Amino acid sequence: MKNSVSLYLMGLTWLNWRIATISGANLLQQPFNNTFKSRSLKAIDWCALNCPKGPNIACTLKGDCLTIAAPCQFLKLDKARLLDLHNQLRNLFATGNEPQAKGLQVADMMVVEWDDDLAFTASCNLKTCPSSMEHDTCHITPNFMTSGQNLAWAAGVTDCSEQSLKMVHNWYNEVRELSADQLHSWGKSFQFQSGTGHFTQLIWSKVTHIGCAAFEKDLESGRKECMMACNYGPTGNVLGRAMFKEGPPTSACPRGLVANSKHAGLCGAARRNRSFLEAVGAAFPCIVALQRMFSG
Template sequence: MNVLQFSKKIIESGLSDSDKKIVIDLHNELRQKVARGEEKRGSPGPQPPAKFMPDLEWDDELAAVAQKWADKCIWGHDRDRNVKRFTVGQNIAYLSTTGDINSLKIEEMVYMWYDEVVHYSKDDVLKFRNKGANNQPIGHYTQMVWAKTTKMGCGAVKYRDGNYNKFYIVCNYGPGGNFLVARQRLFLIIVIIIFIMIDQKSLLLAFICFAVVASAADYCHLYSCQYASRPEHVMCAHPTGGASPVCKQVISSGLSEDEKKRIVDLHNELRAKVARGEESRGSPGPQPKASDMKTMVWDDELATIAQRWADQCSMKSPMCNDVERFQVNQNAGTSGTTGDVNNIQVENIVRMWYNNVQYYDKNDVASFKRSYSVTGRPVGTYTQIVWGETDKIGCGVVRHKPDRFNHVYLVCNYGPAGNRLGEPVYKVQ
């Protein structure tokens, strides 16, 4: 994500109760205008009336996350804005003046978002597209009127930047809108119901065929991927399975059921060790006890995506590997031998990730700061393994011979993703 860090002097942080009311009331007024079919603008317009457009409610958790981001004075979207309940959409805007900052009105920025309707095609309401006429932005408008969004919360900051006074607002919406696959999911449900009524024997075939199509679209247009360092999803960049020619001589691909179990068991063993306060290593150590260390379970969807990336035999930073349920983090590692590749156990690579605990500062557990230690050691592999809120894991492996060594390349995907800046690695007892 490209962001701009402002040199600033904070004038005021936060929204007054009256500003909160202005924001929520204006959103609901504009949503109902659309619902009644009174919005004539568009490219083309008018916008169709809505059968279902509930009023938005203020949400303090969304507001707190938005305020935290606003206070950074960073112009860009917050990639870590999701909450446990749902994926979160976000609108941002700012106004500036050389005069009195109190002359800048919050409703002006809300109207800036909504007025993107002039570029929005009425024909795209049933199937969302993220660009309007002539590639004009329309996502702020569509998030405001997204029917399944029911909650919002905003944060704001007023600050001095050079010769200008600026008013910056961040609004978070949940459940987030602007999913490109929403129309396709509706179609999937309708098709399945039709097949049930016509011919029950055709149900399984219909479900498999349409589920695959919808799944591919999901990955290609996941909202969260647009903020990833490599936004293209691995399942879209590599739509078919099988090892890449980059791997050269492939010995085997995929994990056995026994290996899957051993990976999950080892992760839970290491997490429990930390939770009990038995990890004495660190820089400094020992690592503190945990009060919220969830038990990990295997997740087939995460494993499928991990296997697709492993089959590329790429040591580059990963593409987006998120799923609709949550954002995903990844550990990857390789081990080589001139002997029998089957002598390399997948647990060896997991322990290699975990052993970076020796470089981890126990004082950083309360608030994750970086994936590398101050001396440049990669501690993010360890912190992801013991991230308290992560409870799902899925891995893939390829064994191949790219040179004179036989290699085992292991990729593990974790969700909900850990290593989120400013959040606790786990809750300390």
């Protein structure tokens, strides 16, 4: 009996690990969440998520990143539009329609989705209502032990929500500073060039999630100052790493993924019509029932 219980618990451990693996690999499209969830120290131990270069910014700020110093105000970003713009630009590049790349196509460009933890650490960067942009040294999350960061600033504008989209366009437009030869070469082995890092982070093929935060500050004559931080998981801009894999779009998608239904040059639609748990439940209903009973 003891051996049977041990084998059963081992099976549950494998089942939970397998479900977590599938969820972490993002094989199934998750419903878009329009709420900005609290990520307090009680919810996540940010101080256990430090980096070799220094402590996690969320740890430094004791998990208090949902309020911002005056006179700044956090902006309610249009997450759907930000996501769609990122995916439009990634799709443009992947499908060979970027003139600067002269027909280069990407075989493994992932569709990106929103991540609340990445958005939370992005808000931490802006917490003090900074007067100038400054990257923080550590903004990893429970799901992303590496994460990249893009920052942007503008002043004298009337609509920071629209400006946030222009900022993403400006990041992408750094491609104009790169030649087709450089892009071909960096696809195999990334080399950093000043003034192009926002673009390369934005189109790094293996990025699967983003999270952004922005603030606005009133100026004279009805104008505003805006600043935005976007964190990307996993990170891009790693020297010597492949920025992407060249080839026909979606021809090298991770196993289980096919072309996205909206952005045909991106990997992101699940082959499976059911979740892994649903599939296991159909085949082994007693195992799943016991797993749910023991997990409460």
